[in-house]
Amino acid sequence: NITSHDVSTEFSLNTPLIDILQSHHLDFYQPCGGQATCGKCLVRFSSGAPKISYFDRLFISPEELDSGYRLACKSVLDQSAVLELPAATDIQHLVVETGRVAAAVNPLIRTKRITVKKPDLESGKSDQDLLADACEIEQISAFILKKLPDILRTSNFKITILTAGNKILDIYPGSENPTVYGIALDIGSTTLVASLHDINAGKTLAVETAINPQTRYGDDLVSRLSFIIKYGDSQQKLTDVVISKLNDMISRLCHKAEISSEHVYALVASGNVVMTHLFLGVNPRYVGYAPFTPVFKEMRVEQASTLGVKIHPEAQVYVMPNIGGYVGGDIVSDILTAGFGTGNGKTRLLIDIGTNCEVVLEHKGKMYAASAPAGPALEGSCIRYGMRAEGGAIYDSDGLNSVRTISDRPARGICGSGLVHLIDALYSENYIDLSGRISLDRAFPADVLFAAAEIDNQRAIRIIDKFHGAERDLYLVQDDIREFQLARSAIVAAWKLLCRVSGCGPQNIDEIYIAGAFGNFIRPDAAIRLGLVPAKNLNHIHFIGNASLEGGRMTLLDRDVPDHVRKMAAEISFIEMAGRLEFQDLYIENMHFPPL
């Protein structure tokens, strides 16, 4: 519904609106220069208006605030939005989408038109020499040499070259303006997600998701490592299935977008240490034993054809670097997305919650990473009525009268976020005490969705799903809460240890980023109340979801990212928790919930 005067753009989380407008050359009327002292830069959000700020209240009436007016100079976007701009500007509406960087101006693959000097008898130069002179690239592959003579001569020596760093990936006649596509790939242990991008326009064209076919060799990393160790050399099998599935996904992505996979010139993959090893056909077995040595940590850049990835044969496959131990490329994508290492002096904490919990802290320009075994409770395992986050899973509860299920289907079980929110709701109402014990001191009111119970001689709480008409009742048992406490304590001990190592008080953390599919579903108030994250204003907690894919996308759209990421990965101090007494102490100290 965008008229011809409308513009659509994308931006990264928490970008000041004024930056977005300036990137579109909208010279906005700002008499005070953005100091919020004049109140002249009014815009109206028809949707997605940001939270009302102190400055907004100074200049804008409550009615206007309600209808979406804000000061442009102080608006920071935290969700998709549509803006109406003053009539004086060329653009009437601006549609912005969350979680996105501004349209790429610095794509990973560069498209350049060049004019090559024509050969002559005197200089005696070869086509390769002449191309090298024109583009200042010495190394030219045999792939290019095969096409070069005909393309030069049919296009009168005006050609378009596509380059990645110092490598020419392909050449076209100058009259052609090839669209350059890239793929971002998240190699999760359970799920593969791939997205297709037009990297010059900065547009996402399609997304595909698939179950990681390695699950047939083991549900989790540990069982897959066991499989590899048991059947020598079987890691190649795990590599083959994932590459083959990726090729399926690529062909579906290209089909959806109606493009040829031959025009995909780059793929950026993020995944944990084991997944990235297997992606490249490298045996990760020694990551499973002390001293947990990965075979590689650096960002790898491989040729697609060598890996068997069916895109352009000269395409480059970038694999996000590992930091160490269990802290892999997925976490590097997390901190890339969260803006770590951008040097603005902020203290940032990233928590990626999963069976293994990875934590990265940036404080005074230095970065520290650690990983802690949180166990599978937060993914719904080891919980009596636990299940994956699928239809019918209880995922939220914000009071004794609230039980929410995924897809609003009758409750079948409790997923990770459901566990957190149920415990939070019951702890808030004192039905669970500080030590995690289910309290039997007082009965539940008759009209709520919970009731005291006992299961197998354990204290328990019955959950009555009266809204969805579930056929059976579910129970939260004492052991479930204990499992959560163990997971929570591992996470808390990890970030507390990083605070200690870096000399940073938890109160000094400016921004907290929660990553991981699971993290996306936790309410920040619950996370703060249960002490999962350092207590602070809700506004400073950001959920960045599956940042693996976003990290890949950012890399495709900005060729400075690989060096930035390499630098971060090399500079981060990895703090090994295994066998560290301090960690054990913190782990035990943090078993209790914080006082309400």
Add this chain to the structure above:
Amino acid sequence: NITSHDVSTEFSLNTPLIDILQSHHLDFYQPCGGQATCGKCLVRFSSGAPKISYFDRLFISPEELDSGYRLACKSVLDQSAVLELPAATDIQHLVVETGRVAAAVNPLIRTKRITVKKPDLESGKSDQDLLADACEIEQISAFILKKLPDILRTSNFKITILTAGNKILDIYPGSENPTVYGIALDIGSTTLVASLHDINAGKTLAVETAINPQTRYGDDLVSRLSFIIKYGDSQQKLTDVVISKLNDMISRLCHKAEISSEHVYALVASGNVVMTHLFLGVNPRYVGYAPFTPVFKEMRVEQASTLGVKIHPEAQVYVMPNIGGYVGGDIVSDILTAGFGTGNGKTRLLIDIGTNCEVVLEHKGKMYAASAPAGPALEGSCIRYGMRAEGGAIYDSDGLNSVRTISDRPARGICGSGLVHLIDALYSENYIDLSGRISLDRAFPADVLFAAAEIDNQRAIRIIDKFHGAERDLYLVQDDIREFQLARSAIVAAWKLLCRVSGCGPQNIDEIYIAGAFGNFIRPDAAIRLGLVPAKNLNHIHFIGNASLEGGRMTLLDRDVPDHVRKMAAEISFIEMAGRLEFQDLYIENMHFPPL
């Protein structure tokens, strides 16, 4: 027949014996320090004794000289030889072979044992980091990463690495000492020759020859280029057949030597411009038109697996650089073999005789190259009774009573060298005059093998093969001599023009090298008499035969060769003859034979 105290070695043409002995650490008794003033360094050649020098005569009796005694300090080997050494040395016999460099001490592929530091929790380094630290190579391929973790741990972190330049090709447990093989390949338009080498021992293990299967698409370069131009994209076919034939040859070489082709880590290919283009799958069609632009000239280094060459998958394939126009990598191998660019101030001339004749002159440290169309006469084409150099071809005649045929079979025709030698024999006896005309002034004696004749109204000379009992007589006709004159004049004009361009008088040329399969069969006295080469002492004419293969071999055995060759190819001034009036003038001026 070498006893346990014997040593076999190889050396390059014209190497001082003393250098060979020193390379075997034979501290020879030389009281005068090699000044030839004491006569103490006597050795005895049981075969291959070099020419007797002035110094030999000063100290050695005529009887001793006859039985092979020479002064070691002044002996320069120009052929294969067997030496008896003084009893004081450890070695009793030294067998040396001509045309070879000394056993490689600097092989292209380096074998190195290294100890890698073991991983630990503190440093958190990956296997790749630890390997990079140990061998100071940053870039490590995925191929190596796949093997690395297991090999490190089964060999207690002591491993053997094979490197080419800054690339690790393979790794082995430290206890293994892999033999490293390399292949030299000559890609001739007609014939492919490949040799297999143990590059640490500097030994040639096997040689294979095959007809270039591209001949089915045209006998010569011009017809193959026409085929490519006629059937668009058909150059891939020509590439495929040559690679497939090469793989056959490789498998036969490896079978003969009883080794696995997986242990061949390098291949060095030489060929003319069209052949090297087709070898890499690059279309050479534009070499056929002015301005005769090749697609590439530089030395290319490709991965064997990318080319489809079935040796070690990470093996490097080196392709000798082209100089320009029709002067290709085969000529670079020629001048490499002939010692051009070694900076000893000599003036050298190389002539590679074929349908196209390439000439390179080195004078005062500068090099000049040219190519001239000699036509097919010297390969036996366009000659009435011409034929290839096969059994029954007349290849030599050194007087009116001499006609020699290949394999001593009854004469069937005249090959290129036969044409030269017949003309030389007849010109020497004045039956052909300075202008190339068959002289009818006097009759042949009755007892010689030649007689005046007339064929199709042309003057001719009948050749009577009475030794071999040929069934029919053959004739050399006037037109044959004209064809030779055209070919000869093109060659002479080419080197004379280079002399003129470089400011070098032909009398100043120190060494003349004649290359090409054909050149090998011409007697130097005939070449001088007919003015094919600048007149000079016979000793200064060297026949280096098929140097393409030798150039490849030298590269395998000396890792400094690629840079040397790149430097030469870049520095040589290519002098284009096409359309150059000076060349036309010289061409016409040199139609006559030089006066006897």
